[in-house]
Amino acid sequence: xxxxxxxxxxxxxxxxxxxxxxxxxxxxxxxxxxxxxxxxxxxxxxxxxxxxxxxxxxxxxxxxxxxxxxxxxxxxxxxxxxxxxxxxxxxxxxxxxxxxxxxxxxxxxxxxxxxxxxxxxxx
Numbered sequence: 079x080x081x082x083x084x085x086x087x088x089x090x091x092x093x094x095x096x097x098x099x100x101x102x103x104x105x106x107x108x109x110x111x112x113x114x115x116x117x118x119x120x121x122x123x124x125x126x127x128x129x130x131x132x133x134x135x136x137x138x139x140x141x142x143x144x145x146x147x148x149x150x151x152x153x154x155x156x157x158x159x160x161x162x163x164x165x166x167x168x169x170x171x172x173x174x175x176x177x178x179x180x181x182x183x184x185x186x187x188x189x190x191x192x193x194x195x196x197x198x199x200x201x
Contacts, residue, residue, distance in 0.1 A: 080104040080176045080190045087172060087195030090164055098159040098195060100174030108132075108152040111181035113188055114159045116170035116197075126172070128181035129157065137181065142168075164199045171196050 086098040100112070114126040127138040129148040136148050147160040157174055172195055175188035182188070 080107060080110060082174050082176060082190055082192035084172060084174055084192045084195040087197045089198045089200065092164060092166055092199055092201050094164050094199070095160070095162045096164065096197060097161070098172055098174075098197070100157040100159075100192060102155040102157070102176070107155045107176075110176040110178055110189075112148070112150060112157045113175045113177060113181060114146075114148060114157075114172060115175060115185055116168075116172045117194075118170040121170075123173075123185050124170070125183040125185070126159070128177075128183070130181055135181070137183075139183070161197075164197075166199045166201045169197060169199050 081103045083101045111130050113128040115123050116126050117123045125139050127148045129136045133150045145163045150157045174192045176190040177188045
């Protein structure tokens with residue numbers, strides 16, 4: 079079993095940057111692909127990006143491509159989401175998730191979820 083805890087959210091002005099962290103506990107963290115999703119008020123959960131178990135492959139939603147970068151440190155059991163050039167429409171609760179079957183854009187493919195961290199981008 080894997081437990082995930084996100085941190086690093088906050089309030090930032092448009093154009094600013096934030097780095098979210100996701101700390102994992104449990105065995106075999108390096109066997110899981112990791113994903114980031116976000117959910118804005120009144121909207122469905124939205125795929126942000128995913129990273130393979132080795133960190134060698136990433137994939138991003140079009141809305142964040144070129145602005146967001148996912149990385150991971152398996153030795154520290156950490157996953158990161160670096161966000162730059164933030165926009166008000168990036169405002170949401172951001173969740174990290176772990177998938178044993180490999181990275182996916184579909185939330186149902188993920189086995190474990192964190193509680194989320196709030197990101198608010200002011201205009």
